[in-house]
Amino acid sequence: MSVSSRVKMAMKTAARSVVGAIAPSLLRRIQLSRARRMHLQEPTRGPRRLLLEPTTGCNHRCIMCWDHSERLVKPTPARHMPFDRVHSLLHDMAALGTEEVWLAGRGEPLVHPKAKEILKLIGDLGMGSIITTNAGRLTEELADELCEWNLRQLSISIDSGTPETYTKIHGGPPEDRARILQLMKHLSKREHDKPNLLVSMVLSQWNFRELLDFVQDAIDHGATGIFVGGMRPVPFDSTDLALSDDDWEAVRSDLAKARELANAAGIDFTTDSIRPVEMSRSQSWPYADMACFIGHIFTVIDVEGVVHGCCTCQNALGSLDEAPFREIWNSRPYQLFRQVLREMPMRGLTPPRCACRHGCGHIPENAHIQQQFMFEFPSTAPPSEFANRAEMAEALCTQLDEILPELERGFDFADIKPEQSEAASRLRQAGIIDTGSMHGGLLFDPHRLVGRQEFEDILTRALLASDIEFDAASHAIVSSRTGSGHPAEPLRKDDMKRWLETIRKGLTDR
Numbered sequence: 001m002s003v004s005s006r007v008k009m010a011m012k013t014a015a016r017s018v019v020g021a022i023a024p025s026l027l028r029r030i031q032l033s034r035a036r037r038m039h040l041q042e043p044t045r046g047p048r049r050l051l052l053e054p055t056t057g058c059n060h061r062c063i064m065c066w067d068h069s070e071r072l073v074k075p076t077p078a079r080h081m082p083f084d085r086v087h088s089l090l091h092d093m094a095a096l097g098t099e100e101v102w103l104a105g106r107g108e109p110l111v112h113p114k115a116k117e118i119l120k121l122i123g124d125l126g127m128g129s130i131i132t133t134n135a136g137r138l139t140e141e142l143a144d145e146l147c148e149w150n151l152r153q154l155s156i157s158i159d160s161g162t163p164e165t166y167t168k169i170h171g172g173p174p175e176d177r178a179r180i181l182q183l184m185k186h187l188s189k190r191e192h193d194k195p196n197l198l199v200s201m202v203l204s205q206w207n208f209r210e211l212l213d214f215v216q217d218a219i220d221h222g223a224t225g226i227f228v229g230g231m232r233p234v235p236f237d238s239t240d241l242a243l244s245d246d247d248w249e250a251v252r253s254d255l256a257k258a259r260e261l262a263n264a265a266g267i268d269f270t271t272d273s274i275r276p277v278e279m280s281r282s283q284s285w286p287y288a289d290m291a292c293f294i295g296h297i298f299t300v301i302d303v304e305g306v307v308h309g310c311c312t313c314q315n316a317l318g319s320l321d322e323a324p325f326r327e328i329w330n331s332r333p334y335q336l337f338r339q340v341l342r343e344m345p346m347r348g349l350t351p352p353r354c355a356c357r358h359g360c361g362h363i364p365e366n367a368h369i370q371q372q373f374m375f376e377f378p379s380t381a382p383p384s385e386f387a388n389r390a391e392m393a394e395a396l397c398t399q400l401d402e403i404l405p406e407l408e409r410g411f412d413f414a415d416i417k418p419e420q421s422e423a424a425s426r427l428r429q430a431g432i433i434d435t436g437s438m439h440g441g442l443l444f445d446p447h448r449l450v451g452r453q454e455f456e457d458i459l460t461r462a463l464l465a466s467d468i469e470f471d472a473a474s475h476a477i478v479s480s481r482t483g484s485g486h487p488a489e490p491l492r493k494d495d496m497k498r499w500l501e502t503i504r505k506g507l508t509d510r
Helices: 003-021 024-040 083-096 115-124 140-148 163-170 175-188 208-220 245-264 325-329 332-342 363-373 389-399 418-429 440-444 452-465 470-479 493-508
Strands: 049-052 100-103 128-133 151-157 196-203 225-230 268-272 298-301 306-308 316-319
Touching: 049 083, 083 115, 083 325, 100 115, 115 128, 115 140, 140 151, 140 175, 151 175, 163 175, 175 196, 175 208, 196 208, 208 225, 208 245, 225 245, 245 268, 298 325, 316 325, 316 332, 389 452, 389 493, 452 470, 452 493, 470 493
Parallel strands: 049 100, 049 298, 100 128, 128 151, 151 196, 196 225, 225 268
Antiparallel strands: 298 306, 306 316
16 A cells, blocks of 8 residues: 555544544534435535446356356356546546445456556555455455555355355366465455455355355355355246255255354354345335435446446446546436435335345445434425336326237236347346346336336337337337436426327327
């Protein structure tokens, strides 16, 4: 770490000491003031953390991966964010007050040809780094350099309890598993600049019997956290990966033992989306009692330079091709995104293209902010001016009754068959099918708002399902478009109604 970076960190530590010395009553008043500011106003600084997708390329072909599984008909192509863009972006983020940069996404961060330069730059600018990696390209020498460049957390996907299963799932050489575990032990024994070491396992038919071996290896090799998740629906045939009811009973027992092992070793043990072993984080829906502040403290930028509000969101709030990040951060689409998140306790509605109810990794952070601020939100709110997905589904069926065949009116795109996998893969990569679900029911979730571009995507699918030619469908949608706003903005009910009425009239008058 550079001298200037160490000076900045020392100054931050001193500032925290001064704040800690303030009288508790005055400190609480400051916290409450900040809470109300976050709830009612736009942020005065940039995001605390940036999730940056430097590349979509990957050196592994994990069987359960949405982007690089060997079973995909059309895997996600490898693209790298140009280093000059990364360089400019990181300088801008540091100037805005960003504290951490998390390298993750659809690819392996260390595949980027300038990965070392990126990570060194993060440290030189006084920010910390987090890396989600398969560690296939991580050596002890590089790991030690990363620690010197202020690496705060290394999240490693292992997904197995034996070398044979590791190769079967990841496609990497079996000796890599032992090498990665030894690398973890090496990092855990560092005296200074020691990062958190988080290891993960996605359960499937191929590896669930090795859960306890995986946990014990993580403990023995210095992990500070363990994450176990369940497989998300994928756009290809995965019947041989699914767990039976009997398998789930075995998992239930092993998870309890694994948690005991981790607790005894003083290691954090987290699970998510493992039904029916436990209630998932989404089912408990904590945002009935607290707001989400992610729009104030976190942002995501993908390899194309598109800015998203969260890692569970496909909402494109702006592009670095069109505006600098500072301008996007303060734009109207971002303001509306924050507004919807802040009003979740009152309205129970989530932003467009955001899978908040199907697993949220930011719950602990939001709960900490809520507890720290001691801020209570109103329990009720006036009716929303925006349309949710259930209202959109009803409006589609009502307005297009004369156009859509009876069998298609339910808009049920469930049970995607193996022969449809190529189309499903393209739809998923285009953002039309939701992350976290391959069936159409969630397209009409009554708890989620619908965005303007999202509405056009779904409407296009509905018209094409009715044997209307693509050009005719596109022309009808564009020519009847009403209202104004960024494609990521929530769709207003009045705009939706006029839009659909115009389309129906245009198509029935043909």
